[in-house]
Amino acid sequence: MNMIQAINSALDVMMERDATVTVMGEDVGYFGGVFRATAGLQKKYGKTRVFDTPITETGIIGVAIGMGAYGLRPVPEIQFADYIYPALDQLVSEAARLRYRSAGEFTAPITVRSPFGGGIFGGQTHSQSPEGIFTHVSGIKTVIPSTPYDAKGLLIAAIEDNDPVLFFEPKRIYNGPFDGHYDRPARNWSQHPAGEVPEGHYRVDLGTAAVARAGEALTILAYGTMVHVAAATVEEMGIDAEILDLRTLVPLDIQAIEASVKKTGRCIVIHEATRTSGFGAELVAQVQERCFHHLEAPIERVTGFDTPYPHSLEWAYFPGPVRIGEALKKLMKD
Numbered sequence: 001m002n003m004i005q006a007i008n009s010a011l012d013v014m015m016e017r018d019a020t021v022t023v024m025g026e027d028v029g030y031f032g033g034v035f036r037a038t039a040g041l042q043k044k045y046g047k048t049r050v051f052d053t054p055i056t057e058t059g060i061i062g063v064a065i066g067m068g069a070y071g072l073r074p075v076p077e078i079q080f081a082d083y084i085y086p087a088l089d090q091l092v093s094e095a096a097r098l099r100y101r102s103a104g105e106f107t108a109p110i111t112v113r114s115p116f117g118g119g120i121f122g123g124q125t126h127s128q129s130p131e132g133i134f135t136h137v138s139g140i141k142t143v144i145p146s147t148p149y150d151a152k153g154l155l156i157a158a159i160e161d162n163d164p165v166l167f168f169e170p171k172r173i174y175n176g177p178f179d180g181h182y183d184r185p186a187r188n189w190s191q192h193p194a195g196e197v198p199e200g201h202y203r204v205d206l207g208t209a210a211v212a213r214a215g216e217a218l219t220i221l222a223y224g225t226m227v228h229v230a231a232a233t234v235e236e237m238g239i240d241a242e243i244l245d246l247r248t249l250v251p252l253d254i255q256a257i258e259a260s261v262k263k264t265g266r267c268i269v270i271h272e273a274t275r276t277s278g279f280g281a282e283l284v285a286q287v288q289e290r291c292f293h294h295l296e297a298p299i300e301r302v303t304g305f306d307t308p309y310p311h312s313l314e315w316a317y318f319p320g321p322v323r324i325g326e327a328l329k330k331l332m333k334d
Contacts (some may be wrong), residue, residue, distance in 0.1 A: 121173025153204030
């Protein structure tokens with residue numbers, strides 16, 4: 001499966017197992033979603049469990065929170081992560097705080113799916129990476145898969161979770177991993193081990209990182225698309241790097257990070273979002289606090305730029321092999 005098919009499979013599995021699971025959002029019903037992630041679900045489960053909504057993100061999330069408090073497990077889709085900001089107050093002031101404010105009487109077991117990041121030349125309104133905003137909010141879990149296998153298992157775990165989860169899907173690798181240089185897949189997911197996805201129910205527990213590539217020379221912390229870009233870069237450079245795919249930013253698998261950095265003594269953080277106040281800053285702080293006496297060089301960061309997302313210059317905005325390679329060379333010299 002590719003990632004879109006894996007996400008569709010996860011939704012299908014959960015809707016079949018649990019009658020309280022519902023799917024809602026713009027164009028998710030008859031059309032099957034702008035990226036086809038919900039294709040066929042309305043036909044199979046009906047219009048009361050898979051339904052289209054008006055173009056109102058505040059309404060989508062507000063209704064989903066109410067459904068969750070009532071006892072359902074809604075999976076609302078925000079068509080692009082860039083559109084999520086009108087719903088920010090609902091997520092921060094209501095969903096994240098509902099359990100605490102009601103002394104545990106109510107919960108918000110909602111899983112908000114949304115494609116995020118670049119890869120389609122969508123410019124400033126279809127390409128943003130807002131994950132750092134939500135990792136700052138206590139009470140919300142933030143998940144970002146990098147493979148179809150993880151996408152399905154993590155989505156199932158998110159839907160089964162009793163707290164709100166933001167599930168960001170890197171659209172650049174919806175159909176396959178990239179070689180880091182070009183805007184086309186390097187290989188088909190079906191020919192890649194990470195594309196082998198079981199048909200039935202399985203979980204990838206939230207809060208567990210994965211070693212995407214074992215190594216001894218340095219540690220790369222990445223998630224989503226950047227896992228593949230980092231892998232392509234170190235393979236090309238011939239560096240024995242360990243790539244840790246975080247998979248969930250909140251809860252963060254700090255034990256896995258600590259173990260890897262203490263083993264290698266060097267660390268670089270890579271993400272697509274803007275640099276200032278990006279999640280990489282939190283990772284650098286955590287590594288500095290926990291691994292200072294094991295570090296043999298300053299921690300490096302390679303990120304997007306502190307600019308509005310460019311349209312025609314999208315591939316220059318991405319952290320790519322050139323910028324990542326320069327940081328790796330600097331890290332290995334120190």
